[in-house]
Amino acid sequence: MVFGRGNLTRAADKDVVLPNGPEDSISALRWSPLANRLAAASWDGKIYIYDTTNTTSTETVKGVAAITVGSPVLDCDFSKDGAIVAGAAADKKIHLMDLNTSQTVALEAHTSPVRAVRFVQVPSANAPIIASGSWDKTVRYWDMRQPQPIGALQLPERVYSMDASGPLLAAATADNHLHLVDLHGNPLQLFKSVKSPLTHQTSSISVCADGSRWAIGGIDGRSAAQVVHEKDKSLDNLQFKCHREPHPTKKNHTDVYAVNAVAYSPAHKDVLATAGSDCTYSVWDVRRRHRIRSFPKAAAPITALAFSPDGMALAYAVGYDWAKGYQHNTAAAERKIVLHQFAEALKK
Template identity: 30%
Template sequence: MTKLPQNDAPNEFKINNAPQDGISAVKFGPTSSQFILVSSWDTSVRLYDIQNNNQRLKYHHSGAVLDCCFQDGVHAYSGGLDQNLKMFDFNSGTETIVGLHEAPIRCVEYCADVNVIVTGSWDMTVKLWDPRAARSAGSFSQPDKVYTLATCGDKLVVGTAGRRVLVWDLRNMGYVQQRRESSLKYQTRCIRTFPNKQGYVLSSIEGRVAVEYLDPSSEVQKKKYAFKCHRIKENGVEQIYPVNAIAFHAQHSTFASGGSDGFVNIWDGFNKKRLCQFHRYPTSIASLAFSPDGTMLAIASSYMYEEGEQENVPEDAIYIRHVTDQETKPK
């Protein structure tokens, strides 16, 4: 396993003009590896051009923004504590309030397969939005507050409080396809789906990750497993950290995990192996995103108040790391 020395990272750089308050999400565009969208607790959503390392534009909500996504090269969607789903048009510089939830919006994703924006909220609903009409295409009750969600072709995987996982069919939201319980004992933090659409990876606040498969047949379910990660032994005591972020490499189907220990690991989920670990970042890893071409990983290093208010917290930063096949390709 390759481990890179601290601060010796000529293959990565910091984004200029990062948000000053907690970074909630970093997202690459669907086709271009030049731009990232960043949402923050400072109420902003920012578009950065990472080739030129500058901020191209910024717009605001009236409260902290908890998630954002690109629909295409020129439209962004975002939501957060103000309960509004906003659409921003980069070309015209205009924003539209598409609709709202009855509690903060925690997740915003675009599903290209069905051409729909999906939002998950602490109001215990998932809503679908039609980008062509900028209006709601339906609201669907969940068993508890939505913490994370991911689309998988025309499937939607939702992780809620109470360790529940629901699998929906975005083409027929009349009923839940599968109701599951997380195989991890503690609160779900993040769910992301495999590029081959066969399953998902789920992480918890207690230093564990589970690899799950969507096919409910017992033969396929035998392949699922969970493992420990983001734990550090200090003075003989094992410190266990939340696993906040997961991102898949589209070409290799390997995935990165980011924890509150400040580490990013790259895993080969099929062969149950860790491929590498990067140097330690200044504070918690809040969000991760691979570029569509798989050559870059955006890493948000941002204190997540795991230990309450603290003085002298490292400043929020976004790192863009050039990754190689050696780091991301199954061996």
């Protein structure tokens, strides 16, 4: 289906470019749940942390720290108290920094690159738990006080994307399946595995704040949103076209772009943002099935995005998306992180 179109962003909204940005493509953006801090994972081998308390201009945003990993960082996350940042890296490790002490530690995590990392809520555990998803076909759980994983979940294929919130962990794998885990039940067992509703490879996944829904984006310019429990028919297996546009010269021909990121708003589970290789991002109301906002094109693909905890800001990253291989990733390519601040709440 095609959603109804909304208006372009209003003039009262505001964009601020964050200072001293990464030197290579940004793979992930994550907000601290308790503070005005934003983490950015980059292919330049670093994780950047910003203080966004004062966002009146680029000059007022402060860089808090930069964690040097030394190999491409594919994902990042904050602990629930905002004190620790974790990064998933191509060197097969999870890299951690305590922002209060600046101490760093690396966990020898997997036998292949770590694609995703999340701090998760496991009520049966007596400590904060980290979940990591890897190309070695496992999701592993970590107590930061121990050097070895406290548990592992075997999957049929490589983890291409993973997210978690509330009781739900959701992982998209290379065989185009989605695997759901009940973290409040048995974190070491899948409670559901389904074939992706998208025909082509899943490129991104997001779980809403209460863990009742998940949404995915695909390489074919489509997204889908579904509820976890079948008795809730509110989305009714929603699928929609998003990052596509008519070809400028070929009649009846459509250019299709990958959906590089999807993100639910923590403030409202009906609000979903998508970002694509067409250099655009949009915000959607998945229940009412229409586009809330669309935005002008950036100078390069949007590679990552994330809503602030209150839903009043959306951070997005502009940069090379690797679609044409490493040889096209030049030093001259524009790379930046932008904070888009909404003038009013997207949902009332």
